[in-house]
Amino acid sequence: MTTIDNTPEIDNVPPPDPNAVSITINGRTVAARKGELIIAAADRANEYIPRFCYHPRMSSVGMCRQCLVEVEGPRGPMMVVSCMTPVADGQIVRTNTPQVKRAHEGILELLLANHPLDCPVCDKGGECPLQDQAFSHGAGESRFVEEKRHYEKPIAISDLVYLDRERCILCDRCTRFADEVAGDPLISFTQRGNNTQVMTFPDEPFASYFSGNTVQICPVGALTAQPYRFKARPWDLEQRESTCTTCSVGCRTVVQSSRDELLRYQGVDSDPVNWGWLCDRGRFNFQSVNSEDRLESPQVKSGDSFVSTSWADALETVARTLRLATPGSVAILGGARGTNEDAFMWASLADAMGITMRDAQLDDGLPTSIFSYSQATIDSACAGGTVILLAPDLKEELPVLHLRLRDAADKKRIRIIEVSSHESGLTKQAWRSVRAESGTTASAVAALLADSAVAAQLSSGPVTIIAGRANLAESADLTIASVEAVLAAAPTASVLPVLRRGNVRGALSVGLAPQNGKDAAAILEAAANGQVECLILLGADPMADVADADLARRGIAGAKFVVAIDTFLTQSAAHADVVLPAAAYGEKDGTTMNLEGRVTNVVQKITPRGTSRADWMIAAELADLSGHDIGATTLADVQKLMAQRVPGFGATTTSVAIKRDGVVVSMASPTRTPLAVTSAPPRNSYEFRLDLSRKLYDRAVATLTSPALAGLAQGASVCIHPLDLERVGAAEGATVRVSNNHSSIVLPVRASESIPRGTAVVPFNQPGADIRELIRHGESVVDVRIESM
Amino acid sequence: MARLTEENIRLAREIISRYPKPRSATIPLLHLAQEQDGFVTNEAMEHIGQLVGATSAEVYGTASFYEMFKFEPVGKYLINICGTMSCALMGSEELMHHAESRLGIHMGGTTADGLITLERAECQAACTEAPCLQVNYRYRFRVTAENFDTLVDQLQSGALEGEIPAHGTVAAVRQHIPADKGVGAVAPEDVTEGPAWLDGKAAL
Numbered sequence: 004m005t006t007i008d009n010t011p012e013i014d015n016v017p018p019p020d021p022n023a024v025s026i027t028i029n030g031r032t033v034a035a036r037k038g039e040l041i042i043a044a045a046d047r048a049n050e051y052i053p054r055f056c057y058h059p060r061m062s063s064v065g066m067c068r069q070c071l072v073e074v075e076g077p078r079g080p081m082m083v084v085s086c087m088t089p090v091a092d093g094q095i096v097r098t099n100t101p102q103v104k105r106a107h108e109g110i111l112e113l114l115l116a117n118h119p120l121d122c123p124v125c126d127k128g129g130e131c132p133l134q135d136q137a138f139s140h141g142a143g144e145s146r147f148v149e150e151k152r153h154y155e156k157p158i159a160i161s162d163l164v165y166l167d168r169e170r171c172i173l174c175d176r177c178t179r180f181a182d183e184v185a186g187d188p189l190i191s192f193t194q195r196g197n198n199t200q201v202m203t204f205p206d207e208p209f210a211s212y213f214s215g216n217t218v219q220i221c222p223v224g225a226l227t228a229q230p231y232r233f234k235a236r237p238w239d240l241e242q243r244e245s246t247c248t249t250c251s252v253g254c255r256t257v258v259q260s261s262r263d264e265l266l267r268y269q270g271v272d273s274d275p276v277n278w279g280w281l282c283d284r285g286r287f288n289f290q291s292v293n294s295e296d297r298l299e300s301p302q303v304k305s306g307d308s309f310v311s312t313s314w315a316d317a318l319e320t321v322a323r324t325l326r327l328a329t330p331g332s333v334a335i336l337g338g339a340r341g342t343n344e345d346a347f348m349w350a351s352l353a354d355a356m357g358i359t360m361r362d363a364q365l366d367d368g369l370p371t372s373i374f375s376y377s378q379a380t381i382d383s384a385c386a387g388g389t390v391i392l393l394a395p396d397l398k399e400e401l402p403v404l405h406l407r408l409r410d411a412a413d414k415k416r417i418r419i420i421e422v423s424s425h426e427s428g429l430t431k432q433a434w435r436s437v438r439a440e441s442g443t444t445a446s447a448v449a450a451l452l453a454d455s456a457v458a459a460q461l462s463s464g465p466v467t468i469i470a471g472r473a474n475l476a477e478s479a480d481l482t483i484a485s486v487e488a489v490l491a492a493a494p495t496a497s498v499l500p501v502l503r504r505g506n507v508r509g510a511l512s513v514g515l516a517p518q519n520g521k522d523a524a525a526i527l528e529a530a531a532n533g534q535v536e537c538l539i540l541l542g543a544d545p546m547a548d549v550a551d552a553d554l555a556r557r558g559i560a561g562a563k564f565v566v567a568i569d570t571f572l573t574q575s576a577a578h579a580d581v582v583l584p585a586a587a588y589g590e591k592d593g594t595t596m597n598l599e600g601r602v603t604n605v606v607q608k609i610t611p612r613g614t615s616r617a618d619w620m621i622a623a624e625l626a627d628l629s630g631h632d633i634g635a636t637t638l639a640d641v642q643k644l645m646a647q648r649v650p651g652f653g654a655t656t657t658s659v660a661i662k663r664d665g666v667v668v669s670m671a672s673p674t675r676t677p678l679a680v681t682s683a684p685p686r687n688s689y690e691f692r693l694d695l696s697r698k699l700y701d702r703a704v705a706t707l708t709s710p711a712l713a714g715l716a717q718g719a720s721v722c723i724h725p726l727d728l729e730r731v732g733a734a735e736g737a738t739v740r741v742s743n744n745h746s747s748i749v750l751p752v753r754a755s756e757s758i759p760r761g762t763a764v765v766p767f768n769q770p771g772a773d774i775r776e777l778i779r780h781g782e783s784v785v786d787v788r789i790e791s792m
Numbered sequence: 793m794a795r796l797t798e799e800n801i802r803l804a805r806e807i808i809s810r811y812p813k814p815r816s817a818t819i820p821l822l823h824l825a826q827e828q829d830g831f832v833t834n835e836a837m838e839h840i841g842q843l844v845g846a847t848s849a850e851v852y853g854t855a856s857f858y859e860m861f862k863f864e865p866v867g868k869y870l871i872n873i874c875g876t877m878s879c880a881l882m883g884s885e886e887l888m889h890h891a892e893s894r895l896g897i898h899m900g901g902t903t904a905d906g907l908i909t910l911e912r913a914e915c916q917a918a919c920t921e922a923p924c925l926q927v928n929y930r931y932r933f934r935v936t937a938e939n940f941d942t943l944v945d946q947l948q949s950g951a952l953e954g955e956i957p958a959h960g961t962v963a964a965v966r967q968h969i970p971a972d973k974g975v976g977a978v979a980p981e982d983v984t985e986g987p988a989w990l991d992g993k994a995a996l
Contacts, residue, residue: 188846191853204848205834 041085056174057086108142127224129237171225177217187211248505253597282402290709298584299613322628334360337543339504342593345618350514355631363510379497385411388464398428426757442683471501509596527558538562552775584615603665691763719771733791746776867909878919
């Protein structure tokens with residue numbers, strides 16, 4: 004008989020967690036951590052406590068008093084607000100006693116005293132925490148018989164958000180969000196006592212890029228979003244969880260539709276990514292999918308106009324062109340707007356046909372060598388240490404990444420060092436913020452890192468470099484040079500690449516990266532020289548997006564045959580010989596990859612418009628017609644092939660459909676080509692260095708075709724320092740001539756102290772005169788003259 | 793009727809420097825703005841926001857909490873008649889009726905010449921002297937209809953010019969703390985010692 008020794012070895016016993024406490028909720032023992040709030044511990048234990056103001060992603064304020072619970076104290080049980088009371092070891096909490104029930108009923112009666120109870124005509128009805136909890140925790144009857152409070156309603160507090168003050172229960176969620184999370188405290192409690200109300204400053208709207216989140220977190224129907232007002236009832240909505248592909252942050256969303264029409268996106272809390280937040284552009288550009296202007300059938304150029312045709316005809320035309328093309332004369336641009344499956348199938352088709360000219364970026368991104376550095380994630384960047392920003396204004400380009408960094412800096416977890424040519428949305432949060440004229444960033448970085456305080460900060464913890472094209476009129480090599488300058492001082496630093504388009508990292512990773520250094524600019528140059536017989540635009544619009552407008556124009560004109568696969572007849576698609584309608588976001592299943600390399604799923608919620616189909620299907624059809632067997636006829640086939648062929652994909656990524664947070668794929672690192680040391684030419688003192696940077700709202704197709712967002716682009720202008728404005732001799736708002744030896748355009752001028760002298764900031768792709776006429780690919784920086792007219 | 797004047801900007805900077813955090817100066821600056829224009833203008837609130845690093849909405853949220861900040865023009869003299877218990881028992885209701893007919897305006901209104909605004913106020917903590925009123929927050933006790941008429945006559949003739957400054961003026965003598973007499977703007981998180989009166993004992 005053997006005795007099994009069950010006594011664990013002393014070494015294996017983990018030391019007791021000094022932060023662990025044990026509390027009792029309704030008689031059950033619950034493990035909690037010091038500092039945790041009772042309501043959070045109760046949530047984990049599935050003991051629901053009613054609440055309105057408490058939100059796990061914001062600080063607690065104890066505003067609504069709905070979450071009262073009973074806690075055993077030295078003088079017997081007492082009522083405490085569970086969203087403001089931290090747990091303590093041995094604490095005894097009760098949430099279901101008659102006293103607690105009475106308190107909950109009393110608070111609800113108070114909150115409802117002035118509430119209009121107009122649920123039948125309220126958009127929130129059916130998904131309203133106030134309605135739901137009035138039923139589950141309320142008394143059912145009110146003793147209030149007097150006249151209720153009346154306000155003018157609803158009032159538009161911004162172009163997107165409407166406020167009904169009669170429904171408001173003053174929980175402070177929207178105002179807290181605007182202040183704490185978004186950093187745009189443009190709404191505030193005003194007046195006092197019975198007249199307390201949420202309001203903006205007179206004539207200053209709640210124009211925050213994040214305003215839609217306040218609608219989502221409003222626990223009553225006080226805030227409604229203009230695009231969804233009176234569109235549907237919650238019980239008529241069907242929803243599927245997906246990923247937003249508006250930018251490369253990849254926020255988790257639910258896509259909601261009714262009667263086969265997209266009606267709303269809501270943020271979903273993905274802990275490593277978006278924490279439930281969305282930017283307004285991502286939240287409201289679903290309207291674009293429903294646009295009247297969508298392409299519905301294949302189009303073939305006949306003379307100067309397009310004629311609708313069948314898929315069979317259109318595909319045969321394209322396949323014939325591909326068959327007859329001289330080897331090495333076909334090029335593919337784009338793929339970053341689709342799914343990984345789309346990009347993979349096109350890459351497979353390109354491999355089968357020997358197409359080497361391909362690029363998922365449009366001369367506006369970073370070389371793929373950016374993936375060869377140690378890669379950071381959003382969480383690793385926000386966890387601690389130093390974050391060095393060598394990037395465009397993240398508030399404009401990757402708004403939810405901006406929120407995550409802002410939060411980490413506000414909570415003093417990280418220190419931000421920013422090197423930029425003008426102030427950004429994170430300048431106020433930055434520990435050090437240095438102005439460096441475009442073209443001089445690398446030397447400014449080197450000078451900054453020589454500072455002993457900065458060096459001490461870098462060596463005190465992990466360093467993350469957030470690198471991207473801050474200025475589209477500046478060569479990408481200069482961005483890489485700045486990254487190298489940081490790595491010279493902090494060799495263990497990791498890099499988070501700022502890539503704009505939704506699935507650009509995915510497209511580059513699954514096979515649409517440039518080969519032999521032949522990138523979009525080189526491809527367009529080749530096309531301009533007549534060396535491209537067939538140019539395939541995969542959701543790409545070079546004429547709108549390539550910084551060198553002249554190059555894009557010449558490239559499209561020079562290509563002998565242009566195929567555009569797109570959802571809209573874009574500027575470039577209008578020059579195509581064949582246009583194939585593509586299924587849009589929400590119309591196809593698949594996976595996408597965000598800037599971290601995180602693979603998550605995107606889902607089909609509605610039927611594709613007209614006869615449009617997913618990009619991968621078009622590639623599969625073309626392969627078939629051209630006699631190449633790729634071996635994939637269903638999405639499952641494509642995913643299986645992708646798992647086999649793309650390093651890093653595989654079992655982990657095929658399971659993402661069921662994982663909210665997705666999987667970060669570690670890719671084989673691409674070889675890094677040694678960087679030729681580039682330095683920008685000095686600027687003449689009478690000229691301005693051009694800084695071409697993106698704004699959240701521009702002439703992007705999905706923004707333009709979303710009625711709620713179309714009017715929000717600020718318009719083209721040139722912005723300079725007030726003293727420079729004086730030197731130019733122009734008044735604010737007057738028009739000035741901006742010129743260099745390539746071209747000359749006329750723009751309204753504005754002054755801002757956030758821009759250093761000698762720099763001229765022009766937003767990219769805005770309605771109005773196009774600054775891209777002054778830009779030529781290959782010039783590392785662009786200098787311009789500004790003259791008053 | 794606008795942003796703060798050059799002189800008031802200088803004063804505003806001095807006031808801001810007294811506090812560890814600029815936005816702590818919001819309310820003193822609102823008084824300054826009200827003194828300048830007689831009421832708080834939207835332009836002044838925007839300007840104050842710029843000076844203290846807050847949005848206009850935050851300044852407005854703070855300002856609108858307080859009854860004594862006015863956002864519409866008021867008369868040179870603001871007469872607050874108390875309507876709370878003691879004064880009500882001692883005839884403030886009749887006094888208000890008298891005031892309305894004497895000035896030809898309703899409570900809350902301003903005379904056509906812009907001289908006097910009439911308001912009903914909550915308890916002014918002078919219950920033993922009921923009914924009472926305030927003229928630009930200067931007390932008048934045990935006010936009768938005759939007293940009130942005399943007061944209005946004096947205000948109209950300018951006899952009280954020296955005693956009662958125009959609405960918005962907080963004090964006839966402006967507070968000025970010389971730089972060397974101030975305690976300085978020490979941020980709360982940098983304070984390591986307790987106040988002198990605690991005498992080294994721990995608080996609470």
